[in-house]
Amino acid sequence: MKIKTILIILGVIIAAFLIFQFYFIYSQKDIETHQYQTLKKIDNIEIRKYESALFTSIKLATDDYDKAGSEGFNALGGYIFGDNETKQKIAMTSPVNMSLEDSVTMQFLVPKAYKKEDLPIPNQKKIQFKQMPEKTVAVISFGGWANKDKIDKYKNALKQTLDKNGIAYSNKFSFLGYNAPFEVFNRKNEVIVVLE
Numbered sequence: 001m002k003i004k005t006i007l008i009i010l011g012v013i014i015a016a017f018l019i020f021q022f023y024f025i026y027s028q029k030d031i032e033t034h035q036y037q038t039l040k041k042i043d044n045i046e047i048r049k050y051e052s053a054l055f056t057s058i059k060l061a062t063d064d065y066d067k068a069g070s071e072g073f074n075a076l077g078g079y080i081f082g083d084n085e086t087k088q089k090i091a092m093t094s095p096v097n098m099s100l101e102d103s104v105t106m107q108f109l110v111p112k113a114y115k116k117e118d119l120p121i122p123n124q125k126k127i128q129f130k131q132m133p134e135k136t137v138a139v140i141s142f143g144g145w146a147n148k149d150k151i152d153k154y155k156n157a158l159k160q161t162l163d164k165n166g167i168a169y170s171n172k173f174s175f176l177g178y179n180a181p182f183e184v185f186n187r188k189n190e191v192i193v194v195l196e
C-alpha cells in the first residue's frame with residue numbers, strides 16, 4: 001500500500017513538473033525579443049544585423065559569471081517587476097545580455113511600447129537606460145545550462161571560425177541567455193561578438 005501511495009505521489013509530481021515546463025515553453029512565444037536579420041551562415045555561426053534598441057542596463061563590479069548573473073538579474077528583474085518609483089511592472093523580454101569583459105554589464109531589452117522618457121525611475125540608482133546602436137555581429141549557439149567554462153569554450157570556437165574565414169571582429173563579446181533558470185527543456189544560449 002505504501003509503495004502504491006509513493007508511486008502515485010511521484011506520478012503527480014512528475015506530471016505537475018512536465019505541465020509547468022510545457023506551459024513555460026508555450027508562454028515564451030509571447031515574449032518580445034531583440035529583432036535582427038540573418039545576413040549569412042558560415043560553418044557553425046551566423047552573421048546577424050541587430051536593429052537599434054533601448055535597454056535597461058547595470059554595470060557589475062565582477063567578471064564572475066554566476067555572481068554577475070545573480071546580482072544583475074536580481075537588480076534588473078526587480079526593476080521590471082515593480083522595484084521603481086511608481087511600482088510599475090514592465091513585461092519581460094528576451095534574451096538577457098551579459099557583456100564578457102573585466103566587469104560585466106547586464107542588459108534587458110525595453111519593450112518597443114516604451115520610450116526612454118516613459119520608463120519609471122529605478123529605485124536602484126545603478127540601473128541606467130541605454131539606446132544601443134544598430135550592429136552587425138557573429139553568433140554561435142549552444143544548448144543546456146550555461147557556465148563560465150561553456151561560455152569560454154564557445155567564445156573560442158566563435159573566434160576560430162572567424163579567424164579561419166578572415167572575418168575581422170572587435171573585442172566586444174557578449175553572452176545571450178534565453179531561458180529562466182528553472183526551464184529544463186529547449187534551452188538556448190549564444191555567444192556573440194561585434195564585427196568590425
